[in-house]
Each structure stands twice: as structure tokens, then as C-alpha cells.
Amino acid sequence: MADSDTDNTDDGVPRRWLIRALVGIGFGIPVVIEGGTLVGLLKSGLFGDGDGDDAATITGPTATTSGPPPVGTGDDLLAASARSATLSDATVHAATDGWRFALTVAVENTGDRPYELRLGTVTTQNGSRVDGTAATDRLGVGESATLSATYALPDGETPATMTIVGVDYVDGGGERLTRHTVRFGNVPVKR
Amino acid sequence: MTFIDKFPTEAKLVRWHFGVGFVALAIGGLFGLVQALYRTGHLRSLLPINAAQYYTVLTGHGVLLALVFTTFLICGFFVWAVTRSLDRPLSHPRLVWTGFISMVVGTTLAAITILNGFAPELPFGSANVLYTFYPPLQAHPAFYVGAALLIVGSWIVGADYFLTYRAWRADNPDKRIPLQTFMVLATFVMWYLSSAGVAVEVVAFLIPWSMGWISQVDPLLTRTLFWYFGHPVVYFWLLPAYLAWYTILPKLAGGKLFSDPLARVVFVLFVLLSTPVGFHHQYTDPGIAEGFKFIAMTNTFMLLLPSLLTAFTVVASLEHGARQRGGSGYIGWLRALPWGKPSFSAMALAGLVFAAGGFSGMINAGMNINYLIHNTIWVPGHFHLTVGTAFALTMMGVAYWLVPQITGKRLQHRTLAAIQPFVWVIGMTLMSNAMHRGGLAGLPRRTAKPLFRGEGAAPFDPVVGTISEMQLQIAIGGTLLFVSLALFLAVMVGTWLSRPGMGRLSVNGSIPSALSGPADSPRILDNLKVWTAIAVVLVIIAYGLPLYGMLADGVLAPGSPGFPV
Incomplete structure (x- = not known):
């Protein structure tokens, strides 16, 4: 049956x-x-690069599984170069009139030539791009400066990466540009 | 002769148990859909709940599915299994009705308190304590009374399994216990032993505490009593699925069970090892010595043995069935299995999914690696594979096969029934895969809005994929699961409401004997008194000293007042 x-x-x-x-x-x-x-x-x-989860994708559709390790407050943005640029503060301020990403970088020219650091475009976790134009003055050898910048982010979005450009002033009046992409770790959001 | 013709009283009992269980399944499943969409943020604005009511939905989903649906289905299924395998009616059917009514009253009380989260004008008070009801979260006393009545009702129903067996034994002093009855009795030995923990927790502590008779309870002690029950309850869900896989599935595949003795060994191992493992849910709890957590871990890994034995035996039985149907080749025999038969495909797919759940369970059980996923969404990802599929989908398969036998009505909407198990597996794969990946990224469980305060996905570190993609995958998976559930309920309701005699009723409820029968195994396997005694000793070894340590500084100390939710 x-x-x-x-x-x-x-x-x-x-x-x-x-x-x-x-x-x-x-x-x-x-x-x-x-x-x-x-x-x-x-x-x-x-x-991967051997750093486990910290080295993997942070999040967001634009993030990738490779690239530099994420940085947070106190980390050197130029760890792979001869100059020092320490991230002193990085905070997203969630205000009613918009979200702002504010960061402060302590730059010290530890190289053997005059140097300038420029902060470029911030890309958010959701892939939005926000341009920036902050830059130090031309720093002589051994000189330091504090660079602050603010980026107006789309509401609800947090920074994922930022491009920075190092400018070496070479003998004879020329410039040599070095582009870096910084990947942020967890940036706190404050109201 | 069909089951309903031979045992009409028992068929009616099974119908009522299944009926209440399916109502709980429908409501709990709807809550699951709401939960999946709200939590992932998809269509959240269209849902009629707020973040606080998310926990009402979560409590209802867990209680109605993990506790109510399971208990009613198991008690009803076992009525059929005992009656059929002993080939005699229950000795005291009124006792079973008493247990059933106790469970219905308990479920009603608990459900009212849970729904109070939506409608405060309902009687009693709220109970947003989730299905683990950990103190110091405090529910209205009616919730705890309801939970106690549900458990006690199952005990009363179970008592008649033993009484019926005793009557059968008096008439058959030298026979081996029929396999299905052996499995039922073994499951209930484990159930009595383990559910005593939650009974003590509820009756001795939570009811007096919620009534205001005592001002505080020790959260560690009550958590320990809960998990003393909380892991064995997993096997209370799974062993009925094992019963179906061992005894019904091979027949549906066209063959026979490969080994009756191996099935008995498996159930004996579960009697011994199911209970002394609860501490593996408490790896992060302070106040429990690491050594006892280690014992729980080793016992848990020992439980892999009966599961692997089951995988071997059931797959061997399926292969035998497939080859009887003309299947051949190393893998090719799989094509000869009756995948178009919903009872078969539901049970077979549930077994396959359970294998994946077993692997993620190993991660849960490992003392060191557990910390990686503890309290993350990995954990519900795991148990949706086990209770949410191994049990639930198996019981749907059982229903496709059994409901015609207990109603005398032909299964309706058969094409929908054929589609339903596959939709379930696809939905569960999507949802559970994303939950496991989310857990690895640290995404928390039991959280209405895991991407809270607008921080988005930033705090989480996915290894594979992105958080937004996982959220979408969970929402799609949960929706498919609800669609599959709706298909199942449509088939059940359609069958139940159809007229008797509508269509040809072609039922074959017989179960063929095993290729290797009980005579091939020692009789000691049937001596449940011996296995019960050893199980009690193992429980004392695993829990004696830790419980003594918790009680030494006072039964209620260090204590906490309640936080009504």
C-alpha cells in the first residue's frame, strides 16, 4: 500500500x-x-595579513578584506613612513543639524627634508565620499604642528577610510607627493 | 487498518496535542517574521511594534516555539509511538487528558502574560523575560505558574507511557521492548531527570519571589538550575526527531533500519550524558569552578558520539532503501530517494541541516572558542538549525505522514507540501548562515536594534561579507521561513477541514523490522533502571560540589531583588 x-x-x-x-x-x-x-x-x-578579525573587513559595502590595519586614537597614520602623524582625536558628533566627523592629528617632521601633510577625502562605511582640504604649513626638519579638520557626513554614516597626502620638498624646489589610505577602526559617535 | 480505526481514543489525543502545537507554531512563527524584520531594520517602520515590544515578540517567539510547540508535538507523537509499537491502547488515557489540560492551562497563562506586553489591559501583568526567564528579570507570577503547569503536564502525560509499558510487560515478560517504546521511555527518563531542575527553580524560587514571599533570589543558582534543564531540553526536542529518523525515515525511503541495537545504544548514551553538560552554557558565569566547566565540556563532546552513530545508521538505512528502489553507485543512489514525498524530504533535509548544527554546536561547547561567539547572534543561528529545523522540520514531515493516519483524511494540497520543506531549508540556510557570520563579527543576540545609536556597523568586524548584507540575508531568510510555515499550515488546515473520504486514503502505517534486530544486542540495553542510576551518579559528580558551593553562603544569597519587565 x-x-x-x-x-x-x-x-x-x-x-x-x-x-x-x-x-x-x-x-x-x-x-x-x-x-x-x-x-x-x-x-x-x-x-589575510595575519591580524585576525582586526585586519579583515570592518564593514560597509565599500570596505575590502585587505589593506592597512585600522587605526584609532593614539595610532600613527604614517607608521610605514619616516614621518610621524599621530591621530590625537577622532569623533563623530551626531547633532540635530547634521553629523560631523572631527579629527585632530599631531604631525612631527622626523624626516630630513621639509614636509607638509594634507588630509583628503573621507569615505564613509556606506560609501559616501566627503572631500577635505586641511593641511599643515610647510614644516622644517624637527618641527611639529597640530592639524584639525571637520567633515560634514551624511546623517547616520561613520568614516571608514581617509586619504592623506604627504608632500616632501626636495632640493631644487620640487615636490614629491606620497598618497596614503588610512582605514579607521571604531570611531565613537557622540551626541 | 489505519491508526484512527484501531486506536480512536489515542488518535484523538494525538490530534489535540498536534492541534494546540500547530496553533503555537503559527503564532510563534509570525512573531519570528516580525522579529527578523524589526531587528534587521527592513520594513521596520511598517511593523506595529516599538523597540520595547520587540522583547515581547522575542519572548513569545521563544516560549511558543521552543517550549510550547515542542512539548505538545512530542507528547502527542509519543502517544502514537507507544500505542503503535506496543500494539495496545494506552492504559490510562484520562491521565493523558489530565496532562494535556494542565499543559493547555499553563500555556494560556503564560501566553496572556506575554501578550500583556502588547495589551496591558489583559489580565495579570507582563513577562518580557525571554524564554530563559533569567532572574533578576522578573515576570508576573502567572507566567511562572504557567511554565510549571506546562512541565508538570508533560510529566503526567509521560507517566502513562510508563504505565502502558508496565501493562505490556506484564503480558510479555520475555520480549524485548519494541524500539519506539524504548526510545520514548529513554527520552522521558532523561526528561524527568533534567526537568526537575527547572521545576525546582520555578516552584521553589521564582514563584515565591514574584509573589513577594521572598525578597531576593540568587541569580547564579537559578541560572544553574535553568541550564541543568536547559541543555537536556535540547535532547528532549531532538530525540523525538531521532525516533522519526530511525524508525519512519528508512521506511519512507523504501528500506529498513540498519541496526536496532545501535539505535538503543544511542538512546542509552543520551540518557547518560544529556544532563551533566549544562555548565557549557555558563562558561562566562563567575562562581563556578573552571574544573566543572571542563567536565561539562568533555561530556558535551562525548555527546557527539551518539550523534555520529546516528548519522552513520540513518544514512546507511537510507542507502539500503535507495538501493531497494533501484539506486546504484557511490553517490548515485541518492537520486533514487523519494524527494518528492514531503514526509521524506522534510525529515531527510532536517537531518542534513542538523549535521551543520552539530558543527556549530562544537564551537559553542569548546571552553576557549565559546568566548568568541558567546551571547552573539551565532547562538540563535545554531539553534535554528537544531530545534528550528532538526526538530521543527522533522515534525512537519511526521505530520505529513501521520495526520492522515490520525484523522482518516487524505493529505491535501500535496504540491504545496512537496515544495514546503525545500523553501524551509533555503530560508534557514540564508538566515542561519548570516547569523553565524554575524556572530563571528560580534553582532549581539537579543537586541532590538543591534546597530544602535546610529553607529551603524562600525563596531563590528565581519570576516566574510558586510553587516548590511548579513542583515538583508537574515530578513530574506526569515521571510522565506514564514512563507514555508504558511505552506505547511495551509496543508494541515486543508487536510484537517477536508471531508472524510474525500479522495483516496492510502495509508501504510506499518514500520518494517530492522535489518539487525534487537536479538543482536545484550538485554542490559533495555534495563532503564541501570542507566537511570548511572545517569543520576553522573549528575551528582557534575553538579554536586558546584551546587554545594552556591548553597553554602545561603540559599538566597548573594541575592538580587526583581526587576519587573
């Missing part, structure tokens, strides 16, 4: 194709999703 939920008269060609499609989709989608996750985990674990 057939089982209660089996009816051979229903097993025509359209129903067989329906079942085949269901099995294909029912197994295919989980395999694709879990397989993609596995590949992502392997890429992060085997081909």
Missing part, C-alpha cells in the same frame, strides 16, 4: 520536473552560500 502522502497519479512529468527543480535549488543554494562562506573564511585565514 502506498504511503499516505504519496499518490502515484500525481507523479506526472510536470510534477517530476518540479521535484527535480526543487532538489536542484534546495541543494544548490545552500551549497553556493556555504561554499562562498568557506572560501571567504579560507581567504581571510590563509591570505
Whole structure:
């Protein structure tokens, strides 16, 4: 006797194709999703920069799984260069008239040539880009300066990355520009 | 002869248990959809709840599905299993009705207090304490009384399983216990042993505390009593699914159970090891010596053994069935399985998903790696694979097969039924995958708005994907799960309301004997008194000293007053 939920008269060609499609989709989608996750985990674990989660994607559609480690207050933005630019403060102020990202950078020219630091575009976690034009004066060797800047962000968004440009004044009057992309860690939001 | 013709009283009992369970499933499932959409921020503005009421929804979802739906389905399913396998009616059906009424009254009380979060004009007070009801969060006393009545009702129902078995044994002194009855009795031995913890917690502490008879309770002690019950309850959910996988699924596949003795060994191991493991839910709790947490961890990993034995036995049984149907090849036999039969596909897919849940469970159980995911959304991602699929989807498969047998009505909307299990698995894959990834990123569980204060996703560090993408995936997965649930309920309601005799009722409720029968195993396996005694000793070893330590400074100290929610 057939089982209660089996009816051979229903097993025509359209129903067989329906079942085949269901099995294909029912197994295919989980395999694709879990397989993609596995590949992502392997890429992060085997081909990341070795810093675990901190070095992986922070968030947002524009963030990537590679790149420099995230920085926070007290970190040197130019750790890979001969100059020092310490992030003294970084805060998002969520006011009723808009969100502002304010940061302060303590710059010290520890190199052997005159130097200038320019703060460029901030990209938010959601991918919005906000331009900036703050820059230090030309700093002589051994000189220091404090650079503050404010960016008007779209409401509800927080900074993900910022481009900064270092300017070396070379002998003979020329300039040599070095572009860096800084990735922010958790920037606190204050009301 | 169908079950309803042979055992009409028992069929009626099963129907009522299933009916109440399905109502709880419908309401709890709706709450799940609301929860998924609100939490992820998708269509949040269209939902009729605020952030505070999110916790009402969360409590209702957990209580109605994890406690009410499961308990009613299990008690009803076991009435069928005992009656069918002993081939005799229940010895005291009125006792079962008494237990059923106790559970209904308890569920009603608890449900009213939960719904009070939406409508304060309802009787009693609110109970937004989530399904774990941890002190010092304090619910209205009616919630705790309701929970106690639900548990006690299940005890009363279970008592008749043992009484019926005793009557059968008197008539069959030398026979081996039929496998399904053995599984039911083993499950209820474990249930009696473990649910005593939550009974003590509720009756001795939470009811007097909520009534104002005592001013404080010790949160660590009550949490420990809860988790003494809280992990074995997972096996109270899973063992009925195992019963279905061992005894019904091979038959639906066209074959036979591979090994009856191995099934008995598995259930004995669960009797022994299910209870002394609760501390693995309390790795971050202070006041419990690390050594006892370590014992809980080792016991938990030992539980992998019966699960792996189950995987082997059930897959071997399915392969046997597939080859009986003409399947061949190392993998090709899978194509010969009856995937178009909803009872089979629901149970088989539930078993596959449970394997994934087992792997994430290993992460939960590891003392060191647990800290990575503790209290994150990883944890609900895990238990939606276990209770949310291994149990729930298996019981849906059972219903497709059993409801015609207990109603005498042909299954309706069969194409919808064929589609439903696959939609469930796709939805669960989407939701659970994103929950696990979110947990690795530190996304918290039990939070109405995890991306709070406008900080967005910034505090979280996903390893794979982005937080916004995970949120969307959870919302889509939760929606698909609700669609699948609606399909299931449509089939059940359509079948229930159809006229008897409408369409050909083709029911075969027989279960073929196993390839390797009980005679191939030692009789000691059937001696549940021995296994119960050993289980009690293991519980004393695991819990004796820690509980003594908690009680030594006073039963209610260090204590906390209640925070009514």
C-alpha cells in the first residue's frame, strides 16, 4: 500500500520536473552560500595579513578584506613612513543639524627634508565620499604642528577610510607627493 | 487498518496535542517574521511594534516555539509511538487528558502574560523575560505558574507511557521492548531527570519571589538550575526527531533500519550524558569552578558520539532503501530517494541541516572558542538549525505522514507540501548562515536594534561579507521561513477541514523490522533502571560540589531583588 502522502497519479512529468527543480535549488543554494562562506573564511585565514578579525573587513559595502590595519586614537597614520602623524582625536558628533566627523592629528617632521601633510577625502562605511582640504604649513626638519579638520557626513554614516597626502620638498624646489589610505577602526559617535 | 480505526481514543489525543502545537507554531512563527524584520531594520517602520515590544515578540517567539510547540508535538507523537509499537491502547488515557489540560492551562497563562506586553489591559501583568526567564528579570507570577503547569503536564502525560509499558510487560515478560517504546521511555527518563531542575527553580524560587514571599533570589543558582534543564531540553526536542529518523525515515525511503541495537545504544548514551553538560552554557558565569566547566565540556563532546552513530545508521538505512528502489553507485543512489514525498524530504533535509548544527554546536561547547561567539547572534543561528529545523522540520514531515493516519483524511494540497520543506531549508540556510557570520563579527543576540545609536556597523568586524548584507540575508531568510510555515499550515488546515473520504486514503502505517534486530544486542540495553542510576551518579559528580558551593553562603544569597519587565 502506498504511503499516505504519496499518490502515484500525481507523479506526472510536470510534477517530476518540479521535484527535480526543487532538489536542484534546495541543494544548490545552500551549497553556493556555504561554499562562498568557506572560501571567504579560507581567504581571510590563509591570505589575510595575519591580524585576525582586526585586519579583515570592518564593514560597509565599500570596505575590502585587505589593506592597512585600522587605526584609532593614539595610532600613527604614517607608521610605514619616516614621518610621524599621530591621530590625537577622532569623533563623530551626531547633532540635530547634521553629523560631523572631527579629527585632530599631531604631525612631527622626523624626516630630513621639509614636509607638509594634507588630509583628503573621507569615505564613509556606506560609501559616501566627503572631500577635505586641511593641511599643515610647510614644516622644517624637527618641527611639529597640530592639524584639525571637520567633515560634514551624511546623517547616520561613520568614516571608514581617509586619504592623506604627504608632500616632501626636495632640493631644487620640487615636490614629491606620497598618497596614503588610512582605514579607521571604531570611531565613537557622540551626541 | 489505519491508526484512527484501531486506536480512536489515542488518535484523538494525538490530534489535540498536534492541534494546540500547530496553533503555537503559527503564532510563534509570525512573531519570528516580525522579529527578523524589526531587528534587521527592513520594513521596520511598517511593523506595529516599538523597540520595547520587540522583547515581547522575542519572548513569545521563544516560549511558543521552543517550549510550547515542542512539548505538545512530542507528547502527542509519543502517544502514537507507544500505542503503535506496543500494539495496545494506552492504559490510562484520562491521565493523558489530565496532562494535556494542565499543559493547555499553563500555556494560556503564560501566553496572556506575554501578550500583556502588547495589551496591558489583559489580565495579570507582563513577562518580557525571554524564554530563559533569567532572574533578576522578573515576570508576573502567572507566567511562572504557567511554565510549571506546562512541565508538570508533560510529566503526567509521560507517566502513562510508563504505565502502558508496565501493562505490556506484564503480558510479555520475555520480549524485548519494541524500539519506539524504548526510545520514548529513554527520552522521558532523561526528561524527568533534567526537568526537575527547572521545576525546582520555578516552584521553589521564582514563584515565591514574584509573589513577594521572598525578597531576593540568587541569580547564579537559578541560572544553574535553568541550564541543568536547559541543555537536556535540547535532547528532549531532538530525540523525538531521532525516533522519526530511525524508525519512519528508512521506511519512507523504501528500506529498513540498519541496526536496532545501535539505535538503543544511542538512546542509552543520551540518557547518560544529556544532563551533566549544562555548565557549557555558563562558561562566562563567575562562581563556578573552571574544573566543572571542563567536565561539562568533555561530556558535551562525548555527546557527539551518539550523534555520529546516528548519522552513520540513518544514512546507511537510507542507502539500503535507495538501493531497494533501484539506486546504484557511490553517490548515485541518492537520486533514487523519494524527494518528492514531503514526509521524506522534510525529515531527510532536517537531518542534513542538523549535521551543520552539530558543527556549530562544537564551537559553542569548546571552553576557549565559546568566548568568541558567546551571547552573539551565532547562538540563535545554531539553534535554528537544531530545534528550528532538526526538530521543527522533522515534525512537519511526521505530520505529513501521520495526520492522515490520525484523522482518516487524505493529505491535501500535496504540491504545496512537496515544495514546503525545500523553501524551509533555503530560508534557514540564508538566515542561519548570516547569523553565524554575524556572530563571528560580534553582532549581539537579543537586541532590538543591534546597530544602535546610529553607529551603524562600525563596531563590528565581519570576516566574510558586510553587516548590511548579513542583515538583508537574515530578513530574506526569515521571510522565506514564514512563507514555508504558511505552506505547511495551509496543508494541515486543508487536510484537517477536508471531508472524510474525500479522495483516496492510502495509508501504510506499518514500520518494517530492522535489518539487525534487537536479538543482536545484550538485554542490559533495555534495563532503564541501570542507566537511570548511572545517569543520576553522573549528575551528582557534575553538579554536586558546584551546587554545594552556591548553597553554602545561603540559599538566597548573594541575592538580587526583581526587576519587573
